[in-house]
Amino acid sequence: xxxxxxxxxxxxxxxxxxxxxxxxxxxxxxxxxxxxxxxxxxxxxxxxxxxxxxxxxxxxxxxxxxxxxxxxxxxxxxxxxxxxxxxxxxxxxxxxxxxxxxxxxxxxxxxxxxxxxxxxxxxxxxxxxxxxxxxxxxxxxxxxxxxxxxxxxxxxxxxxxxxxxxxxxxxxxxxxxxxxxxxxxxxxxxxxxxxxxxxxxxxxxxxxxxxxxxxxxxxxxxxxxxxxxxxxxxxxxxxxxxxxxxxxxxxxxxxxxxxxxxxxxxxxxxxxxxxxxxxxxxxxxxxxxxxxxxxxxxxxxxxx
Amino acid sequence: xxxxxxxxxxxxxxxxxxxxxxxxxxxxxxxxxxxxxxxxxxxxxxxxxxxxxxxxxxxxxxxxxxxxxxxxxxxxxxxxxxxxxxxxxxxxxxxxxxxxxxxxxxxxxxxxxxxxxxxxxxxxxxxxxxxxxxxxxxxxxxxxxxxxxxxxxxxxxxxxxxxxxxxxxxxxxxxxxxxxxxxxxxxxxxxxxxxxxxxxxxxxxxxxxxxxxxxxxxxxxxxxxxxx
Numbered sequence: 259x260x261x262x263x264x265x266x267x268x269x270x271x272x273x274x275x276x277x278x279x280x281x282x283x284x285x286x287x288x289x290x291x292x293x294x295x296x297x298x299x300x301x302x303x304x305x306x307x308x309x310x311x312x313x314x315x316x317x318x319x320x321x322x323x324x325x326x327x328x329x330x331x332x333x334x335x336x337x338x339x340x341x342x343x344x345x346x347x348x349x350x351x352x353x354x355x356x357x358x359x360x361x362x363x364x365x366x367x368x369x370x371x372x373x374x375x376x377x378x379x380x381x382x383x384x385x386x387x388x389x390x391x392x393x394x395x396x397x398x399x400x401x402x403x404x405x406x407x408x409x410x411x412x413x414x415x416x417x418x419x420x421x422x423x424x425x426x427x428x429x430x431x432x433x434x435x436x437x438x439x440x441x442x443x444x445x446x447x448x449x450x451x452x453x454x455x456x457x458x459x460x461x462x463x464x465x466x467x468x469x470x471x472x473x474x475x476x477x478x479x480x481x482x483x484x485x486x487x488x489x490x491x492x493x494x495x496x497x498x499x500x501x502x503x504x505x506x507x508x509x510x511x512x513x514x515x516x517x518x519x520x521x522x523x524x525x526x527x528x529x530x531x532x533x534x535x536x537x538x539x540x541x542x543x544x545x546x547x548x549x550x551x552x553x554x555x556x557x558x559x560x561x562x
Numbered sequence: 563x564x565x566x567x568x569x570x571x572x573x574x575x576x577x578x579x580x581x582x583x584x585x586x587x588x589x590x591x592x593x594x595x596x597x598x599x600x601x602x603x604x605x606x607x608x609x610x611x612x613x614x615x616x617x618x619x620x621x622x623x624x625x626x627x628x629x630x631x632x633x634x635x636x637x638x639x640x641x642x643x644x645x646x647x648x649x650x651x652x653x654x655x656x657x658x659x660x661x662x663x664x665x666x667x668x669x670x671x672x673x674x675x676x677x678x679x680x681x682x683x684x685x686x687x688x689x690x691x692x693x694x695x696x697x698x699x700x701x702x703x704x705x706x707x708x709x710x711x712x713x714x715x716x717x718x719x720x721x722x723x724x725x726x727x728x729x730x731x732x733x734x735x736x737x738x739x740x741x742x743x744x745x746x747x748x749x750x751x752x753x754x755x756x757x758x759x760x761x762x763x764x765x766x767x768x769x770x771x772x773x774x775x776x777x778x779x780x781x782x783x784x785x786x787x788x789x790x
Binding site: 261262265272273276277465467468471472473474475476477478479481 | 613615635636639640641642643644645647653654655656657658662666667669670671672674675714
């Protein structure tokens with residue numbers, strides 16, 4: 259058994275070397291496919307990161323009446339956190355803090371400072387700033403509770419209705435991008451797989467006559483098939499290693515530049531965090547597909 | 563003991579294209595049998611049926627008294643290893659060298675490396691190709707390719723040698739050489755089946771001749787001549 263395996267392995271190596279042109283072309287196509295799938299995986303990660311960033315920027319604010327005590331506001335905060343699971347943060351901003359925030363934000367704008375001076379007193383209201391981890395529906399739910407009779411004597415206004423359209427639009431865009439991205443990724447992967455399938459098919463079709471002769475002289479199916487499958491695995495392994503090295507180098511060197519463009523998405527951290535998954539994807543598409551395609555194509559010519 | 567037996571074999575391709583019709587004959591161990599007929603008479607189909615490359619539409623074919631039609635794929639492979647084939651188009655492995663083409667036959671049989679290293683050069687020496695062991699088939703002349711095919715057919719000491727129009731692409735000198743080789747093989751006790759439409763070869767051989775015409779056996783003579 260070991261002798262036979264050594265023999266078919268040697269056949270595969272010899273064919274791989276003797277058909278250099280076809281071998282290189284097949285590896286090149288496999289590299290493109292693996293790179294495409296890896297790229298899509300990174301786009302998915304960057305997309306999720308950007309969506310999360312946008313989501314984190316969406317909030318609603320409940321402004322309390324000027325005479326509401328801090329304890330009453332903190333009670334509302336507790337009630338919100340207890341009753342709504344999707345609320346990720348509720349931040350209390352006192353009227354003093356609101357004034358500090360405002361002056362900090364507009365310290366270079368004299369018009370605002372003069373306006374504040376003319377008003378004399380602190381015109382800001384204490385508020386609760388609420389974010390959820392979900393869709394606009396959840397913001398609507400929060401707004402409904404805040405606008406209910408329980409809190410109407412404490413709350414001056416909730417800015418949800420002003421933000422509702424923007425929140426709806428942001429979530430609709432995100433949902434469309436996700437759907438479109440998934441559809442596009444699926445199409446690209448199918449096209450790439452078809453290209454790989456046909457490239458390996460062409461490589462094996464060159465040996466169609468040989469396969470037929472091998473069968474006529476009495477080679478078993480295994481003896482004919484194994485060298486092609488090993489070759490498929492070789493094509494896949496080489497492509498996989500090249501792609502993995504390229505992924506590591508690109509993630510390392512492009513990390514800072516990419517973080518600037520995407521507002522903080524770190525390619526290197528993403529690679530380290532998903533290293534096993536990336537290896538699995540690349541090996542699966544490279545080695546796995548190389549083997550499966552070779553198996554299927556040779557099977558077609560073995561029916562003698 | 564018969565080594566090959568055809569029992570009422572008919573082969574019909576699509577569109578009622580009858581290639582062989584109710585063929586019956588037996589070939590005994592150690593016989594030299596020529597199958598003759600015009601092009602398209604059904605000679606190649608008959609050989610493909612012996613190798614199990616085609617299945618008969620009806621009837622049975624036996625190799626060493628085992629029905630080929632009922633053999634499983636693995637048994638078919640084993641049977642084909644007992645048959646050495648020499649073909650008009652040589653059917654060599656174009657991506658393998660002269661040495662590898664012969665060694666391959668021993669490798670599929672599971673022979674030990676020492677045996678292969680010892681026997682292949684001997685066979686190539688005997689066939690006059692020892693100087694070309696690293697050449698690929700396309701680097702050989704037609705005669706050399708056919709000699710390589712003969713070497714490959716012989717290396718595993720098969721029970722039967724089937725030669726399907728082996729001289730079709732050869733000049734008279736190489737033709738004579740190949741036929742002489744086949745006679746020599748037959749003298750060692752091997753069964754030889756030669757399919758040809760070369761009148762001169764058949765008439766010189768003076769061996770058993772089965773003549774096929776329009777898919778039927780019209781003559782089967784122990785010391786036959788080419789009469790069509």
